[in-house]
Structures are given as structure tokens and as C-alpha cells.
Amino acid sequence: MSDFPHTPPRQSWTFSNDVNAEIRRAAATGIYDIRGGGSKRRLPHFDDLLFLGASISRYPLEGYREKCATDVWLGTRHARTPIHLDIPVTIAGMSFGALSGPAKEALGRGASEAGTSTTTGDGGMTEEERGHSRTLVYQYLPSRYGMNPDDLRRADAIEIVVGQGAKPGGGGMLLGQKISDRVAAMRNLPKGIDQRSACRHPDWTGPDDLEIKILELREITDWEKPIYVKIGGARPYYDTALAVKAGADVVVLDGMQGGTAATQDVFIENVGMPILACIPQAVKALQDLGMHRAVQLIVSGGVRSGADVAKALALGADAVAIGTAALIALGDNDPALEAEYNKLGTTAGAYDDWHEGRDPAGITTQDPALYGRFDPVLGGRRLKNYLKVMTLEAQTIARACGKNHLHNLEPEDLCALTLEAAAMAGVPLAGTNWIPGRNGF
Amino acid sequence: MQVFDLEAQGLRALNATLHTLNRQTNETAWEIVNPKGSHAIAVGVDAPVDITVRGSTGYYCAGMNKQATIRVKGSAGPGVAENMMSGTVIIDGDASQYAGATGRGGLLVIKGNASSRCGISMKGIDIVVHGNIGHMSAFMAQSGSLVVLGNAGEALGDSLYEARLFVRGPVKSLGADCIEKEMRPEHLLLLADLLKRGEADHLAKPEEFRRYGSARKLYTFNIDNAAAY
Numbered sequence: 001m002s003d004f005p006h007t008p009p010r011q012s013w014t015f016s017n018d019v020n021a022e023i024r025r026a027a028a029t030g031i032y033d034i035r036g037g038g039s040k041r042r043l044p045h046f047d048d049l050l051f052l053g054a055s056i057s058r059y060p061l062e063g064y065r066e067k068c069a070t071d072v073w074l075g076t077r078h079a080r081t082p083i084h085l086d087i088p089v090t091i092a093g094m095s096f097g098a099l100s101g102p103a104k105e106a107l108g109r110g111a112s113e114a115g116t117s118t119t120t121g122d123g124g125m126t127e128e129e130r131g132h133s134r135t136l137v138y139q140y141l142p143s144r145y146g147m148n149p150d151d152l153r154r155a156d157a158i159e160i161v162v163g164q165g166a167k168p169g170g171g172g173m174l175l176g177q178k179i180s181d182r183v184a185a186m187r188n189l190p191k192g193i194d195q196r197s198a199c200r201h202p203d204w205t206g207p208d209d210l211e212i213k214i215l216e217l218r219e220i221t222d223w224e225k226p227i228y229v230k231i232g233g234a235r236p237y238y239d240t241a242l243a244v245k246a247g248a249d250v251v252v253l254d255g256m257q258g259g260t261a262a263t264q265d266v267f268i269e270n271v272g273m274p275i276l277a278c279i280p281q282a283v284k285a286l287q288d289l290g291m292h293r294a295v296q297l298i299v300s301g302g303v304r305s306g307a308d309v310a311k312a313l314a315l316g317a318d319a320v321a322i323g324t325a326a327l328i329a330l331g332d333n334d335p336a337l338e339a340e341y342n343k344l345g346t347t348a349g350a351y352d353d354w355h356e357g358r359d360p361a362g363i364t365t366q367d368p369a370l371y372g373r374f375d376p377v378l379g380g381r382r383l384k385n386y387l388k389v390m391t392l393e394a395q396t397i398a399r400a401c402g403k404n405h406l407h408n409l410e411p412e413d414l415c416a417l418t419l420e421a422a423a424m425a426g427v428p429l430a431g432t433n434w435i436p437g438r439n440g441f
Numbered sequence: 442m443q444v445f446d447l448e449a450q451g452l453r454a455l456n457a458t459l460h461t462l463n464r465q466t467n468e469t470a471w472e473i474v475n476p477k478g479s480h481a482i483a484v485g486v487d488a489p490v491d492i493t494v495r496g497s498t499g500y501y502c503a504g505m506n507k508q509a510t511i512r513v514k515g516s517a518g519p520g521v522a523e524n525m526m527s528g529t530v531i532i533d534g535d536a537s538q539y540a541g542a543t544g545r546g547g548l549l550v551i552k553g554n555a556s557s558r559c560g561i562s563m564k565g566i567d568i569v570v571h572g573n574i575g576h577m578s579a580f581m582a583q584s585g586s587l588v589v590l591g592n593a594g595e596a597l598g599d600s601l602y603e604a605r606l607f608v609r610g611p612v613k614s615l616g617a618d619c620i621e622k623e624m625r626p627e628h629l630l631l632l633a634d635l636l637k638r639g640e641a642d643h644l645a646k647p648e649e650f651r652r653y654g655s656a657r658k659l660y661t662f663n664i665d666n667a668a669a670y
Binding site: 031143144147148149152176188189190193194198202203204209212213215216219220221222223 | 452453456457460480481484485487499500501504505507519520523524526538539542543545558561562564565580581583584602603660661662
């Protein structure tokens, strides 16, 4: 052995352990990695924004004494029966199939008790959810699984899904382990197949067709229901403008942190934009068309707290939607189940193989033994608590900014901690009056 | 016979009126005049009534129909009878793209030709086309039967599930996982019934058709099928 010092072993940044492990996995299996959830990258996010709070020029409201309203109207543009929610935090679309029946029931229970809505998913409307959701949004997806005019009419709103943040341009995926008898019957598919939903709607293409499709849905439902159009965070300025042009009452905008039940990891991590970059673009489109607040904007993708809600609303959204956070509130990835997550080769907080249907929490499964563990009443109570806390947190911030309604929050209440966040959100870098990209700088 | 002048009375009034009809209605015969290619004519009807449209229609005529018999005395635009649940829709002329898309039940008869994507994602509907059909027809078709007396365009039945396809004339090409299958006696019986109900039994015999269906090789992921994904 030489007496000279050795060069220490050096791991490549490009070929990190994670990268190498994925190469070996791909070589061994011959199939791309499929998982649930949204992007796990470190992305510019609401954490990179701060509220300025009150000062000599802005006076605050007294916490718990002076009112700070939280309600929101959705669908006021054309619908005969717009939706009125007590809080601006809604439950995003998640399918029966991806989720168990008891989990869907819990979402309905919790949302209804908190005064907000739930949303169906790529699998049709279940009695569990309709029965327990005071306000239910019925998704109209490319697959049209379970689609029928009776459910359209007993929905409170219709959401035409063009895309979602986890996979703009991709269709749904539900692998065979979760295609139980009931799921197969609802979707009119053979039991146990690996179901790949279409990524485009079967009977319309482009904004001009979408306008006619919206007309048809309005006619079928006698112009009663608000019609939402959901888009992934791809080209939010143009997609929002085109959705408005097509006649949408509400635009739902989902950033790349938004979850999915299952899709390719490469899709989740490499397609679409973070929600922070999307909101100002969508708001600008609405403002340019003179439709801000006339067409409501719901945003989603990584909303976790009342602070996130307040920041999204300050940037111009009317409401937010939560999916992953709601599942965590129900009990998904709970450290109390660590031993069972270890048996699946993972750990609480990292479990994302929702497509395999072996969720020990009983939420993302169709296995009766597993979902039988999940208590929908308790789950609903936990979700209600969480939604109430988010609302209280958002009110706390709004009062500190002197606002008597969450919708009175505005970009001027914000500053950014990073250049990236300042540029994306269109608010000044903290301690400066510099908004990167504005005025030629 | 109730006559509705669409040009004079408007689309909203038409559909609102049709939605008031139910199983017990005595107003069982309707005629719609002056359709002039309007979209969304007679959508969401849920009553056992007969509706005749005197002229051609735009997009989504008879969309989500339940129970009604709707006859178009002309041609139909895209998405005719989309997501139909039950009943019968008959087009005397041609049909544009996506005819019968995602239909879950009932019978769609097209006496002329149907354009591309006829029967796309069909989920139980039966479709009888007297003429030809365009490319990508029966794409991802899940169940039900598609009967074509003429020819089929490219990529018939791509990625289809359990739908049954019967074509009398040449098929330009089959889509991924779609293969020709044996015509067994039960299929001939099914065809005979469909031809009769599709007002086509005087035009063709079941024995003149070939049957196509899913090879079921794409039902589960397999890297050796990567070229088809």
C-alpha cells in the first residue's frame, strides 16, 4: 500500500445513489416506475412567500373579535344554482377505485361538517360519497367511466377534467390489484386488468369543441349546475383564457405538486409547473378578460396549511383544493403504522405505492381486510378538524393584514424570500421593491 | 304529434320541454323542424317518446339519451348519441366523428357512413352502420357491438377491451391488440338480431361478416409489448 494519501471515494452528483438505483430497477424489471402522489422535488412554493402584516400604514383586525369572513361563491357566471361554501378549501377529485369506499365516505363526512365540497374522480359517483357530501362536484373525464345523466343531475357541479398537475397530458391509471369486482363493474372493465384511461376526451378536441360540449352539459342539466374546467399546470395563461372563452364558470388549476393515484414517476417529476408559477398567470388571464372573480379560480397542488390557503388567495385565487393533505389528515402515511410500512419496504411519510392496493391505513386500497380497518366516522372528524384549523390559520393571517374577508388578501400583502419565488409569484423580493421580470429587470 | 320549431322557439325551450316528459306522458310523438345544424338537440331525454328531427343536426344530437327513439331525417354532426344509456337513435344520413362515443346502452343506427372514431370508448351500446366507418373506430371500446355493412378505416379497434366488432367489407388495418376472431354460431345469432333491429336485415346476411375482438395482450403491462403502448 502506498504511503501517499488516497483520493477519498467520491459519489457522482449526476449518478447519485438514487439515480443508480433507478437504473438498476429499470434494468431488472423493464418497466418504468409507477407511483402515487405528486412531485417530490424541492420546488419554489408557498414556503418561499411571507406576509408583511400590519404596520403604521395598515392596521390589523382584532383576532376573534372582528369578523374575517371565509365563504365563497362558485359558479356565479352562468349556473342557475351556484355553490356557496363556508370555507375556501375544497376536496380535490379522487376516484373510488384509487380510494376505498370508506375513505370516500370520510371525505364526504369531513367536508360536509366543515362546510365545503368533495369531488368524484375517474370512476364514477358512489353512494358513499353522494350520501355523505352535502356539496359534490362530479368529474367529467376522458374515460367517462360510470358517466350517466342521472348522476350529472344529482351532482351540485360538474368538473370537466382536461388535465391534472401530476400529469398534464396523461390519462388515469389503475392497476389490476385495485380493479375489484365493484370497481370493474362501475367502469365496465374486465376484473384485474391494468386500466389505462384515455388522455384526451373522446368526443371533443380544442376550445371550440369544448364550448359546444359545455353547452350540451348545460342543456342536459337545464343550466342549473356550475361547470368547472380543470387544467394541469402546463400553460395556465392560455388554458385559463380558453376555458373562459369556452364558457366555464370556474377554472380549477392544479400544479405539479398535486397528487395522482398512479402514474409514471418520470411524468410526475418532469412535466408541468409548480402551482406558485401557475397562479399569477391564470389570474392575469382572468384580469385581461375582465373576468377575475366573475369566473372563479380554484388552485391546488401542495396546499397544506392555512398559510398556503392565504397565500393562494392573496395571489388571486378564490379557493383552493386539497388531495394529498386530506389523505394525510385521514391517516395516510401515519407513523403509527411504521412497522407495516417497513414490511412494504418503505417508511411512513414516503409510502407512495398507492397503486398496489396494500395501503395499511385502508385508504388507497380495495382490499376489504385493509379498508375494514379504516373508520370513516373518525376519518371524517379528523378531516373536519384539519379543515377548521386551516381556516382559522388563514383568518389569523388575514386579520393581521387588516382584511375582513379572506378574499381581500392581495399580492401587496406578500413578499418573497427567493428570486425564483419573486419572479414566479410576481411579488417583491423581501426587503426590496424588485419583482424580477418586471419593468425590464 | 307535437311540432317544435327550433328556429322560432330556441334550443333551451326545446330541451326544457323534452325534460318535462316522463314515462307516463301522453305526448309521445314529437317533430322538430328547422334544426339547421344546431348543437345539442334533444339531449338528456329520459322518456319513452318518439322524436323526429326534420333536417341535419350539429354536435351531440341525442346525447345521453334514455328510453327515447330519436330519428334524424338528415345527417348528424360529431358525437351523435354520445353516452347514450338506452333507447334508439337512427340517422338517415351520414354521421360525423365520435358517433356513439362512450355509449352505455341502446341502439344507434347510421344509414349512411360514419366518420372517424365511431364507437370510441363504447361501453355497452350497439351500433349498426349501413355504410363505411372511418379511422380509429372502436378505439378503447369496452363492450357492446359495432356492426359495419361497408368498410372500416385504419386502426380499427385499437386498444379495445371486450367490445365485439363485425365488419362486412375490407378493414384497412387493425389497431393495437385487435385481431380477427372466429365467427361462432352465437355471433351469427347476435348479428342477425342486430341487423334486424338496425333496419339492415334486407341489406346483408350475418354470414357475410368477419368478427374482430381483443387479443387481450395489453390487459396487463408487459415490456415485450412496449411497441404497442
